[in-house]
Amino acid sequence: MASFILAIDQGTTGSTVALMNQRGDVVAAVNHEFPQIYPQPGWVEHDAGDIWRSVEKGIASVMRKKLCKPGDIAAIGITNQRETSLLWDRISGEPLNNAIVWQCRRTTDFCESLKAAGHEKRVKRKSGLVLDPYFSASKFRWLLKNTAGARAKVKAGKVAGGTIDSYLIWQLSGGDTHVTDVSNASRTSLMNLKTLDWDSELLDLFEVPRSILPTITPSSAVLGHTRGVRGLPDGIPIAGVAGDQQAALFGQACFASGDAKCTFGTGSFILMNTGDAILQSRAGLLTTVGWQLGEGRKPVYALEGGAFVCGAAVQWLRDGLKIIKRAPDVETLAKTVADHGGVEFVPALTGLGAPHWAPDARGTISGLTRGSEQGHVARATLDAMALQNADILVAMERDLGKRMKPLRVDGGAAANDLLMQIQADVLGRRLIRPRVIETTVAGACYLAGLGVGLWSGTGELRKVWQAEKEFKVQMSATARRQRVDKWRQALERTLL
Template identity: 40%
Template sequence: MTQKYLLSIDQGTTGTKVILLNDKEEIHAVSYQKHTQFYPKPAWAEHDPNEIWICIQKGVQEVLSNGKIEPSQITAIGLANQGETVLFWDDLGQPLYPAIVWSCRRSQAIAEKWEAQDDWGAKVFEKTGLRIDPYFSATKIRWMMDEVEQVHSHIRDQKVRCSTLDSWLIWKMTGGRSFVTDPSTAARTLLYNIRTGSWDQEILDYLSIDSSWLPEVIPTTGCFGTTSQVAFCGIEAPIVVSIVDQPAALYGHLCTDPGTSKCTYGTGCFVYMNIGTELPDKPTESLLSTIVWAKGDKVTYALDGAIYSAGSVVDWAMESLSLFDSIDELQQWSADWHHQMLTTVDEHCDNPSNLWFVPSLSGVGAPYWNSDFRGLFLGLSHGTSKKDMAKAILEGIAHRVADVLDTMKNVSVHPMTVLRVDGGLTKNEYLMQVQADLLGIPVDVPSTSTAETTALGTAYLIGEACGWWTTEDLKKKLVKTKTYYPRLSPTNREGIRSEWTNLMQLMTKFYSKKISAEAKGGRSQP
């Protein structure tokens, strides 16, 4: 009998990962294709959709070749996507402008104007679970409507579609037969009402967005169409899953029970806590609420907190500040710091260098929500070394994750007993140990074999949709992880976190005064 496989595609911010999974939940082949990041202006970020499509095709061809399998052996397909990244395209599938990436801040002015009008901020938060922010798709869409002539002319001629990347990719994969998305992705646009489960007409009317431009929303595990052999590497198979990358990672960690949580350490850090199938009557003001997946008419929600700068700060420290020559050098330093931590008694585990770093190079997300924040080193002296600064950067990332998870712990009715993590920075032993220390709970890091958490979560959902296994089957086979256990006493941990909180309060006060002074046409004072 011919072996069958599942094809899982994780289309991420910096590249596309493709995996083949067999019926024993084993990864058979993997491919990774990197695509170009475009930064035409400060705080702008774009992708070329056509380049991403080529990368997906190359990745699929590579796993078929390396895995020595035929296209006919693919049983089903799933796609994880970037979430908020959005584009306009014509009725032939040609992009009218580069895709505007989730991290792009070009629509800041549109967001601020919208937020300032009447009670729109509270209204949008209640409807979508999100804050009005250029992070999400809606203001990016409005910016393209205002600024891109190609978009404007196609709207006038009624030959336009608008979607997140998943819908465009599914359209390409199916040879133009399917124009669909799922609730987890729609929920990241700022246009989707997560309480009614539909595009919100009041928001669409305010932004002058026509619902006919937007894809149909169907459950996360459903029928997204069948791929075209001609368009998609000779494969003719059903697409049964489409999901945002962060919910896919949540599923990859099998955080399917309320109270379970994960953090992905990538370009930014993305924290999700599963809160079950019912939304609270009132949203939590300092956190976002979102849909993570929908199976039939059963929708699962999560609390969401984003830290905008994490891996990007490490890259900046290496490339712009030259604090270390390579990631390998940082890893070696971190291994030394980790060893020192494990041989230091609790009572002395404070912040001996008294050096702090706030990783907010492009604003700060949950739970502070201030787009004007910028990065800060505090405590520099003549004795400060490059190593000290690199160490403070890692500690700052851990503090920001702790900010979000402490807030979640305070508002959740479900106890948090462990944090499951994924992403490139989880290889840093020092960062992971500091994270456990600041949270006071164990941090579980996947073994190398399960490092493809987003693609794996997508594959788990595909196999479940195909009847190959159940979630309970998967939980019984959880792969062993490396666990970092907290070492600090509650008193010591609270002291360190209190100092950090004081620092963030100072930052908030400074930027509030700065904004106030600028609004009056004056000059801010510290």
């Protein structure tokens, strides 16, 4: 019996292909990087051909390990960098242009013009998202207007568009299937959160024709089958798809309302399950679809907030200030002092995300004295990473109207025990780190396994998921209030 899930985790700098068994163990994982393209300041692109080749290499590398036969693969699950958008030719499958990456800011002026015209409330009410170049809709518009011959090909029915999940499913299915799941569609600013379909008013506002867009499907269901993929037999079901952060929420077994996870990566991404309730945030957070388990079933919604700079702040200490040689060294350096020593670092190196949405904010270091050391700067960096996350999570609790459950953590920086303890202390909530730290991979595998019946439901998956370590709150409520007050004073100076 086929009992393995092949996961494709297509990220911003590389693609990971992994293999999970029915016990939930990731038995193999291989990553292949691909080039980043920066045509001009603020612009970021990917060659979609590079992305697909990195996936093909990953599949070949994993299968060469001979941990299972190709026929032992029960399903394929996909998780992907979200918002990154591209167009390709329906006949040849060739990309019509480079993909515009989620980080790209080239459509800022257009988004600002929509804000000035009073469209933001309508966009947020329908899609759950703010008007920002981060999301896909303005990227599709730019591609359609700036790709030679695109409009003529659209009229001829020759253009397919989508986010990276759609492109991968197209390639895996040999061009037979053009779909996206509800979680990825909810990041485009074009899907109506209530109907789970493309919204005519939003399509008109962003000048995106419905004809180029994929069909929206559940996150867990048989969406297509492999055809012509090197190293894999035809007919393997593609049965699970979710954007990377929603996949991480699912991979952390955050199946109940109030469950939340924080992924510590280059930025930090925080999602809280809100059940079947579409909550419009009063604190500048985003409303998104978490997942949908099967056709006709109610979707699960989530609140999302993200800090643009999390692990990137540590990278800056390494590459900019050069006070550490390797990113993990920040923990050792921070432990050389008892606390932050009054030093505050607001890491607005690329602006501030939720709940502030201040793209023009710039980073500040304040509170320096003659007694300040490198260790204080390192500790202030870890504090800032945790404090900005706490701001988002407290806002989520207010929107949800109830106290959240223990926070589940993942991502590279989640291995930093000092950072995790600081996070528990400034948040005032227990943290849980999972045994399987590759939570985006786990989420893609869980969704795909459910889609083909490898697991019976989320109840069984709760038993598959296991904790590795817990971090209990060690800071008093009074000390927490004082620390948060100092942070907010520094934040206010940054926002002036």
